[in-house]
Amino acid sequence: MKRILLVVAVAALYILHQDIWFWRSSYLVFGFFPIGLFYHACFAVAAALLMWLLVTFAWPSHLEREVEQAEREEGRTS
Amino acid sequence: MIPAIVVFLYLAAVLYIGIFAFRRARGKEEAEDYFLASRSLGPFVFLFSLFGTNMTAFAILGSSGHAFSNGIVTFGLMASSSGLVIPLTIFLIGTRVWALGKKYGFMTPVQMFRDRWECTHIGTVIFAVQAAMLVPYIIIGIMGGGTTLYTISGGLVPFWFGGAIVAMVVMSYVFFGGMRGTAWVNTFQTILFLCFGAIALIVIGVGMGGFRSAAQAMQASPLSSLLTRERISPYYFFSYTFIPLSAIAFPHILIFCLTARKISQFRKTVIFYPICIMAIWLPCVFLGVMANRVTDIPQIRERQEARRVLATQGRTMEPEQRDELREKSAGDDVIMLLLHRYAPLWLAGLLGAGIMAAVMASDSQILALSTMFTEDVFAFYGGKSRFGEAVQVQTGRIFIILITLFAYVVALQAPETIFELAIQYAFSGFASLSPLLIGALFWRGSTKWGALAVTVWTAAAVVAVAIFQAVVPAPAPGPPTIFWSLGGTEVLARTPGGTSIFKFMPVVPMVLVSALLMIFVSLATKKPAQSTIAKYFGGHK
Numbered sequence: 001m002k003r004i005l006l007v008v009a010v011a012a013l014y015i016l017h018q019d020i021w022f023w024r025s026s027y028l029v030f031g032f033f034p035i036g037l038f039y040h041a042c043f044a045v046a047a048a049l050l051m052w053l054l055v056t057f058a059w060p061s062h063l064e065r066e067v068e069q070a071e072r073e074e075g076r077t078s
Numbered sequence: 079m080i081p082a083i084v085v086f087l088y089l090a091a092v093l094y095i096g097i098f099a100f101r102r103a104r105g106k107e108e109a110e111d112y113f114l115a116s117r118s119l120g121p122f123v124f125l126f127s128l129f130g131t132n133m134t135a136f137a138i139l140g141s142s143g144h145a146f147s148n149g150i151v152t153f154g155l156m157a158s159s160s161g162l163v164i165p166l167t168i169f170l171i172g173t174r175v176w177a178l179g180k181k182y183g184f185m186t187p188v189q190m191f192r193d194r195w196e197c198t199h200i201g202t203v204i205f206a207v208q209a210a211m212l213v214p215y216i217i218i219g220i221m222g223g224g225t226t227l228y229t230i231s232g233g234l235v236p237f238w239f240g241g242a243i244v245a246m247v248v249m250s251y252v253f254f255g256g257m258r259g260t261a262w263v264n265t266f267q268t269i270l271f272l273c274f275g276a277i278a279l280i281v282i283g284v285g286m287g288g289f290r291s292a293a294q295a296m297q298a299s300p301l302s303s304l305l306t307r308e309r310i311s312p313y314y315f316f317s318y319t320f321i322p323l324s325a326i327a328f329p330h331i332l333i334f335c336l337t338a339r340k341i342s343q344f345r346k347t348v349i350f351y352p353i354c355i356m357a358i359w360l361p362c363v364f365l366g367v368m369a370n371r372v373t374d375i376p377q378i379r380e381r382q383e384a385r386r387v388l389a390t391q392g393r394t395m396e397p398e399q400r401d402e403l404r405e406k407s408a409g410d411d412v413i414m415l416l417l418h419r420y421a422p423l424w425l426a427g428l429l430g431a432g433i434m435a436a437v438m439a440s441d442s443q444i445l446a447l448s449t450m451f452t453e454d455v456f457a458f459y460g461g462k463s464r465f466g467e468a469v470q471v472q473t474g475r476i477f478i479i480l481i482t483l484f485a486y487v488v489a490l491q492a493p494e495t496i497f498e499l500a501i502q503y504a505f506s507g508f509a510s511l512s513p514l515l516i517g518a519l520f521w522r523g524s525t526k527w528g529a530l531a532v533t534v535w536t537a538a539a540v541v542a543v544a545i546f547q548a549v550v551p552a553p554a555p556g557p558p559t560i561f562w563s564l565g566g567t568e569v570l571a572r573t574p575g576g577t578s579i580f581k582f583m584p585v586v587p588m589v590l591v592s593a594l595l596m597i598f599v600s601l602a603t604k605k606p607a608q609s610t611i612a613k614y615f616g617g618h619k
Contacts, residue, residue: 010162010166013162014162014319017154017158017159017162017319018312018315018316019154020312022306022307023306023307023308023312024306024307024308025306026297026302026303026305026306028293028294028297028305031290031293031294032288032289032290032292032293032294033293034150034293034305034306034367036150036151036154036305036306036307037150037153037154037360037363037364039154040153040154040157040158041153041158041356041360043154043158043161043162044157044158044161044352044353044355044356045352045353045356047158047161047162047165047352048161048349048350048351048352048353050162051165051166051169051348051349051351051352052349054166054169054348055169055345055348055349059345060173060174060341063173063174063176063177063341064177064340064341064342066177066181067177067180067181067341070180070181071180
């Protein structure tokens with residue numbers, strides 16, 4: 001379930017990248033920041049948060065174990 | 079001249095770091111130490127050097143130049159999509175490649191492909207295609223170096239000489255320091271250009287009298303389209319999300335993934351990658367757009383005038399005249415012109431050094447090419463067993479000299495802007511090779527013939543696009559030249575910036591066809607032995 005939610009989150013963020021709703025708007029956030037640029041700056045922050053979720057809840061720890069096991073076996077044979 | 083002196087001091091510092099790394103590695107003439115720093119990079123160096131490796135001249139000069147001409151769309155096109163896709167691919171693919179490298183001693187992607195698919199010469203074909211597409215990336219670095227030194231010195235250092243200096247410095251520290259030197263230099267450079275954006279933004283903002291008035295004046299002027307994404311089609315915008323797939327397929331990035339001491343070092347890299355991208359790209363894009371409001375820099379006004387003439391009279395001009403105007407309107411140097419105008423001399427020098435840091439990211443590509451040549455060709459075809467590991471390392475060093483010289487000569491001839499050259503050839507091609515990694519790591523059913531089909535298709539598609547763009551001249555800004563349509567649907571067209579296929583950039587069909595070829599050709603051909611498949615998938619079914 002956790003994995004499915006993370007996959008959905010990745011797909012949702014990918015779709016949110018195509019923000020056609022601000023395409024022609026030149027509105028300035030805080031009086032100087034174009035809305036299209038502001039949106040994508042927020043998108044980058046959201047991407048970092050998503051990466052934190054992936055690293056926290058879907059970290060490939062089996063890879064670490066496999067490498068450690070291989071190193072132990074190599075140590076025994078050498 | 080003061081900024082140029084500061085930049086030269088910076089270049090000397092970089093050279094020293096490379097030589098210091100050489101001293102530290104003295105006596106270790108082992109390939110794994112020279113090419114992979116003995117797989118020993120710590121978390122801090124790994125994060126900054128991996129990120130720095132992926133940021134080239136294109137990040138600062140290309141992004142601000144593109145934003146100068148096309149507006150804020152540049153950030154969404156390349157930066158925010160990269161902020162999602164690149165760390166995701168490092169998380170999914172980079173960690174797996176690292177583990178396989180640790181377990182089986184791989185030093186290049188081709189070594190892994192050869193083992194995974196039980197192939198020999200197909201691996202050599204993959205090497206050749208990767209190498210051919212990596213060279214333009216190196217050329218970009220040298221071109222960026224030439225442009226930067228020329229502008230910072232106010233024209234005193236000519237382009238050819240600036241490019242030569244950058245090529246010499248990069249070649250020297252890669253030659254002596256190998257991966258350790260390259261990683262240390264990259265870390266130093268990344269810290270520099272992360273600071274660069276914020277300082278440049280403040281200094282130029284103060285110089286321009288604040289961004290609020292400039293942005294509001296732009297909003298009320300005919301230039302307001304630069305504050306929107308009107309100049310780029312949604313198809314083009316969507317297409318660009320395929321480009322960051324290239325990052326993990328670039329051999330230098332994948333080879334860098336092999337240098338981490340522990341897998342836990344990927345954690346910080348994955349999380350902070352989008353923030354690092356934003357820290358560099360946001361100021362550069364914003365300043366590139368705002369440069370259009372500057373009226374007291376003659377060079378910027380000349381570029382705007384060339385752009386205006388191209389837009390209004392381009393349709394009636396000869397293709398050569400249009401190309402000339404396009405070159406004149408390119409804004410790859412706007413950020414340096416702004417610094418020259420608004421920053422005090424000493425600060426302009428320091429910020430120029432920050433730009434040089436990004437420009438010189440071609441070091442990793444040069445080292446990667448050398449690693450690939452010595453491992454995938456020299457060692458694979460018996461050189462290592464015949465002459466020994468020390469000769470292998472020396473061969474790698476000679477290769478570094480030859481490839482740098484070659485890239486320098488080409489850089490002097492290339493007429494394209496930094497941005498276009500990078501996108502059209504290297505990025506699309508490597509994105510199209512990404513199904514190789516996905517097939518090798520996640521699909522038991524993938525075969526060497528599927529891999530060969532992907533590689534041949536990628537090479538053919540890149541060559542076809544290059545020929546098409548050479549034969550059909552780019553139209554003036556506005557509607558594209560439709561080359562082929564079917565039942566009223568636009569199939570193939572020449573756009574002012576390149577080529578479109580069904581209105582998408584070529585990278586979209588290139589990646590999709592690659593993926594389909596990997597699937598269908600693999601389904602129709604013989605799989606590797608069960609023991610090989612178990613070696614890769616036995617641990618997590």
